[in-house]
Amino acid sequence: MKMNGSQILVEVLLEQGVDTIFGYPGGAVLNIYDALYINRDRIRHVLTAHEQGASHAADGYARATGKTGVCLATSGPGATNLVTGIATAYMDSIPMVAITGNVGSTLIGKDSFQEVYIAGITMPITKHNFTVRRVDELADTLSEAFRIAQTGRPGPVLVDITKDVTAAEYEYTPKKPLDTSVTFDVKPEEMQRIADKINEAQKPAIYFGGGVQTSDAGKELLALMKKAEIPASGTMMAIGTLPVDEPLYLGMVGMHGKVSSGFALDKADLILAIGARFSDRVATDPDRFAPNAKIIHVDIDAAEINKNMQTDDSVVMDAKTFLTNILPYVKENKHTEWLEQIKEWKEKLDYRPKDDDSVLKPHQIMGVISDLVGEDAIIVTDVGQHQMWAAQYSKRNKIRHFLTSGGLGTMGYGYGAAIGAKMAQPNKRVIHITGDGSFHMNLNELCTSVSYNLPIITVVMNNRVLGMVRQWQTMFYNKHYSATDPERKTDYVKLADAFGADGYHCENLDEFKAAFKKAMESTDKPSLIDCAIDKDERVLPMVPAGKSVRDFVID
Secondary structure, three states: OOEEEHHHHHHHHHHHOOOOOEEEEEEEHHHHHHHHHOOOOOEEEEEOOHHHHHHHHHHHHHHOOOOOEEEOOOHHHHHHHHHHHHHHHHOOOOOEEEEEEEHHHHHHHHHHOOOHHHHHHHHHHHHHHEEOOOOHHHHHHHHHHHHHHHHHOEEEEEEEEEEEHHHHHOOOOOOOOOOOOOOOOOOOHHHHHHHHHHHHHHOOEEEHHHHHHHHOOHHHHHHHHHHHHHOOOHHHHHOOOOOOOOOOOEEEEEOOHHHHHHHHHHOOOEEEEEOOOOOOOOOOHHHHHHOHHHHHEEEHHHOOOOOOOOOOEEEEHHHHHHHHHHHHHHHOOHHHHHHHHHHHHHHOOOOOOOOOOOOHHHHHHHHHHHHHHOOOOOOOOOHHHHHHHHHHHHHOOOOEEEEEOOOOOOOOOOOHHHHHHHHHHHHOOEEEEEEEEHHHHHHHHHHHHHHHHOOEEEEEEEEOOHHHHHHHHHOOOOOOOOOOOOOOOOOHHHHHHHHOOEEEEEEEHHHHHHHHHHHHHHHOEEEEEEEEEOOOOOOOOOOOOOOHHHHOOOO
């Protein structure tokens, strides 16, 4: 059947199982938007307030489902506004296809109106990118983009399409999506070699990251932990992989993780790292990290092996395949003395914030939220102090229920991602946790949730400062508060009303409970809850940058 490039694009998206696309129209993509209008009963387009919001929404959609998120923008500034969202997805290995329009083929390279070389701009932050200048290449290129985004270690792929391609006609033949499965050469002798090291260890520990969640290997991980009685520390990207009340799960590890969780890795004689990359937020001082441990690294991406930390053994394999195959080789074991030592660290070293119902304490805010929304709610955060408090106290027990920007640390990520998550999971509550600094970067997307009747609940931990940067200035820069007191006078209740949302202001825990319960009653309107917290509240514990867990700060 003959059809134009824009219709071909829509047909390929449908072949790939895409039901929602996030974007913003412009001149170079008008033909595509015409096709989306014609096919509006087959594919849903979500208009965000800004292209960056569209890229974060596609990211949130992908994180909440495991499917590939899709965003669309016009040429020039439309395309460049996607860059931060693409980089965010790249750093956290999120499958995304970003589609951009460009000026016509005859105008390329002439500094035409709204022309940028977006393929060159995004080259370092994509798994791959394509420029399509011939309509006969469009369908196969889009199909290949989805295959690359989903295969192996997931990530974003950009497809830039010139405007003439979207108008040109070509004979289109429907095709099935390309195979994205990956098989690994599981060698029994390799499994036995690694199992022998696990079996011989007296103080073994597991360090696991987002790769375990991506491959949905939580059950397999827990089976290994229980069989060999091995404690496990998880990264922020792995929150929800294991139940928070599992005795062998030590909780989050890293700069703001539990001290006992960090000490377990520091004092271990063997670390089995699975789907984690030894980032500088965990191996804060690589030269002092786990000095007595043999390190075995399992990762789907060979480039991660020995990149940040030298290992004693390694396997290039996804987490589920590895855990499934290693289990028969691992012996049942007990590590009573080791677990008793960790229990002592928990009791003596782990930070426990103090309650105070007369004001708003971040850990109590998160406690109320966790208790009221239950396990099925999706928590989405921006970046800063509130992100760490949410990670520490949100009690997520399921994968894809804690969405946050980990690697890039993108302030402004949260609201777009919350919209994507809610569009993906309309029957689940979506709670957006943010700070006043981050919220001022994405509050324009409040109008999007109003337009689409999305009952997203936004909780602003409002300390009236740029909290995380100010915390560092307090601790390491002699309290030189340079540019961290914005002196903003934003009235969040009036702001919410102006956008068409419900707004609340809270000064103590009872007021917050009442406001949050009211917000939960809304079924077709977003809510914004302004929580006044003290500007000197700090995220603790903290391992200073460049130090080891032995240098942790808890006061």
